[in-house]
Amino acid sequence: MFVLLNQKPAQVMDLSGNKVKEISLPEIFSYPVRKDLIRRAFHSSFSMGLQPKGRDIMAGKRTTAKSFGINLGLARVPRVRGAGEGALAPNTVGGRTAFPPSTRERIHEDINEKEKRLAIISALSATTERDIVNKRGHRFAGNLPVILTDDLGQIARTQDLEEILIKLGFADELERSGYKRIRAGRGKMRGRRYKRTVGPLLVLHDSKLPVINAALNLPGVDVVSAKEVSVIHLAPGGHPGRLVIYTESSLKVLQDRLGGLIK
Template sequence: MYTTLLEKSTKVLDLSGNKVKDVQLPLIFSYPVRKDLIRRAFHSSFTQGLQPKGRDPMAGKRTTAKSFGINLGLARVPRIRGAGEGALAPNTAGGRLAFPPSPRERVKEDINEKEKRLAVISALASTTIKEIVTNRGHRFTGDLPLVVVDDLGGIKKTAELEEILIKLGLEQELKRASYKRIRAGKGKMRGRKYKRTVGPLLVVHDPKLPIVEAALNLPGVDVVSAKDVSVIHLAPGGHAGRLVIYTESALKVLQDRFKGLIK
């Protein structure tokens, strides 16, 4: 897709939150925010990891329950002989499901490769618009996008990284991201009892930097390399506008990655 875009500039901050210089942003950050395209690409990426599931055809039917018949003042649902408990029928407690999941159901959503790349560009552009980011619930002070010197990638200690993020104006965001709640439903019994709040995303130029491990113990904080960043990272749940911190070299990697796609 070709469209006329205007270049933007932003300031580069050091690890203390002070301005170092101004830098020109790649054209991808000026692309229009297409929420419909972002949501479609998210569903496509998310459903790629889903495993088809289905029920045993005899599930809920392995019972001797039969209806007692009429003229007994009872509903004519199948009942277990002797106990009188309802079974087999979909509308009874302990009965089978009326429409159980089928392994033949199509769970993956397909998307064109060019659409997928444009969705990533659109999600990147949404990270520069403060209104979209704040509407998503993020709390921070300062301007967007947040671009930091490459020294950020060399951080090895979690406490040191937390201190730097606070200096960048993300103290309230870290408190928000530490919140977790108990999940509703049966997921509590399946190894996913808690739901965590999504916090800031750090986009670096190299996936092997020490900061990747340093951020593991910060709740809600994720680190991803610029060549691997996707809609899953930029728009969790299909909602655009995640708070993202870029390193200066990461901008160059993003520019080369999507070079020639837009003008």
């Protein structure tokens, strides 16, 4: 038996930010925020997309180094003849790795399907909590959750979508989402040179709406349908509380998809 919180009221707004009506959120938004469950589901989904990697079995072994033996006053480290420098052994420069990664290693973290769906419900509930959303660093002073009419899906131009978001009070959030910085460390050489701030997420009731293409050129803004939304979208990095914009019809799709689990 799952203990639900009281159902929360919410406002539905038009594209100009004017209140259209007030509704009660579906019961899935009243589930307690389980950060441990969200983090576990995130790691499961994230590790599913990782590519297994291994090492060449001859890495660090292509050398003529041999140990000189004992009774010479030297450590028995394999050494290159003539140069005297150590090689081959794990504790030498350029030597082999002691425990290299293997393609047979299990890197995917398993999770039960029911547990995974509960994590999505918990992450959805976190999007309505002001303290959790602010803790992620989002800059928005309006009411949460942000629910717009289905007219949002018909926006076809990036400029029009940006103007609508500014009218709704997302100007500071869009400025924050445009921040891009160079990654620290080796990742710069591995195709991950830049890191970009995660911005708002648009949850739509259909996956074939014009606004999907309109949002592609807004940095940090992501779009996903209610049938496909997951913890990866709602809690990037395993941290709940992403700033989410819902369409009115997407709430019904989410309730039909996940509501049966908590009845």
